[in-house]
Amino acid sequence: MVRVNILLLFYALIVYCIKTAFSNVLDLKNISNSGFWALKIVEGNITKTMIYSTADRPITKVRQGTRVIWEPYSYESVKCVTHYSFELHNKILMTIEISDPVVNDMYYFKRRRTHYVYISKKEFEYQFTQLSHPPPVFFQQTKPKKPKKSKTATGNTGKSKKPRKRKADTDDEEPLIITTHIPTNKPAQPQPQPQPQPLEPEVVQVAVESEDDEECSEVQQLQPSIDNSMLLSEAVFNQEVENLLETDFDDMGLSKTQLDSLFYKTTDESIKPDKDEKDLELENIIFEISTDDEEPTKEQTSQLIRQKLREKIQKKQQRQDLIDKFEKKNEEKSYKTSELDDENEEESET
Structure with a gap:
């Protein structure tokens, strides 16, 4: 019985080695030496890495070191693996596109600490929009430091030092003459006030x-x-x-x-x-x-x-007013008759 178990383990090891030799595994830690087509695009703070499988070597498994991230169902293979890294936020997102899918044609991942986790499409889009913008910068307001009190203010020294005058570099220099103008305010002269005129009687x-x-x-x-x-x-x-x-x-x-x-x-x-x-x-x-x-x-x-x-003159003005009123009435009548004629013409045309 012991000999049979050893033989079974030996045959299982041989089959596993054959499978790993013929399987095309993508290791995310060693993309450059994987032997697949890879394309790297840098846009601002986003680094986009796209890995394509070929017709000779289709990607059948994705892992990170010894930890498996994705395994295919029967007759499934990876068409493209897209890896997004955000430098400012220090976060990573990833998508895997499947050819000949059985369940889903696209899988979405995000890295949590050291391993990748499945997420939904909505969450992936939300995370991508949030991480594509630079993070807000907060400036810390520093309070101004209080000036240190001098010894004269504290009273440690009884006598205050007088500032010494600097000696002139050369004796030939002439002293500076500063002139100041002191304005003198002259007393304002009293203005002569107008004398009130005497009232004159009216007749x-x-x-x-x-x-x-x-x-x-x-x-x-x-x-x-x-x-x-x-x-x-x-x-x-x-x-x-x-x-x-x-x-x-x-x-x-x-x-x-x-x-x-x-x-x-x-x-x-x-x-x-x-x-x-x-x-x-x-x-x-x-x-x-x-x-x-x-x-x-x-x-x-x-x-x-x-x-x-x-x-x-008043009589003439009254006559003129009557004539003006009569003319106004005639004008109003003529205007009304003209309007009626226009309306009749429009009705006849219609």
């Missing part, structure tokens, strides 16, 4: 007239801010209006001198001397009383004529 003139002149007073109340002197100094109306009104004044029997006094102020009246304002007081009020027996003055006649002129 208010009031003219009291009879009942016949109530119409004239109403016209003055409508325009209290306008002074007669200002009205007489400038032209009341345009040249065209004056020409139109001359015909009316001819019928009334007024001369040209009277007409000129209405529209423009004569030079003699504009150069009348004014009274001294100093002698006037605030409460002085001048009353002018007109009676029925006295004749109307030039100012009263001019005011009456101006009132009539204003009434005529």
Whole structure:
């Protein structure tokens, strides 16, 4: 019985040696001496190594030293082994592509410490995208060191050393002269303040007239801010209006001198001397009383004529406003009729 067991072990050893001699094994630790086609590509921090099997020597087993990584099923062989190494992260990924597959046509691995482990396709893609980017760099913030306290600050020495002056290299050197400019602030001079002007009294003139002149007073109340002197100094109306009104004044029997006094102020009246304002007081009020027996003055006649002129102009303006409104209505009607005609034309065309 002992002799039979020894013979069986001897035959098993011979068969194993024959199998290893005829089998094509890829050792990842010795890729350069494996005898297979190998291609190495370096892209940034990724080193890609691709190992292909040939028609004469197909890869039938993949191992790392004595540890087996992949063994084939019947009639299976390796088409390509791709090895990814990431230098910055110090990690490795690997894929094995199978020809004539029985179960899977691709296997994915990652190295954990010293051996390879099967992983899924999703995990392989996630690991590859994470490792393809460089790792984040963190900078350590160093706190500034506190300055060491000197002996004078601690009080170890009672006397503080005085800095010695350096001697000049040569006696011929001239001393440096430093000039400084000290600004002198001069006292600000007081600015002269404007003296308040004395208030001057104002004189208010009031003219009291009879009942016949109530119409004239109403016209003055409508325009209290306008002074007669200002009205007489400038032209009341345009040249065209004056020409139109001359015909009316001819019928009334007024001369040209009277007409000129209405529209423009004569030079003699504009150069009348004014009274001294100093002698006037605030409460002085001048009353002018007109009676029925006295004749109307030039100012009263001019005011009456101006009132009539204003009434005529107002009537003309009212007529012009009515004409403008009528024209606007006609334009609106014409516009509406044109729109209706356009709509009718469009409907007829359709």
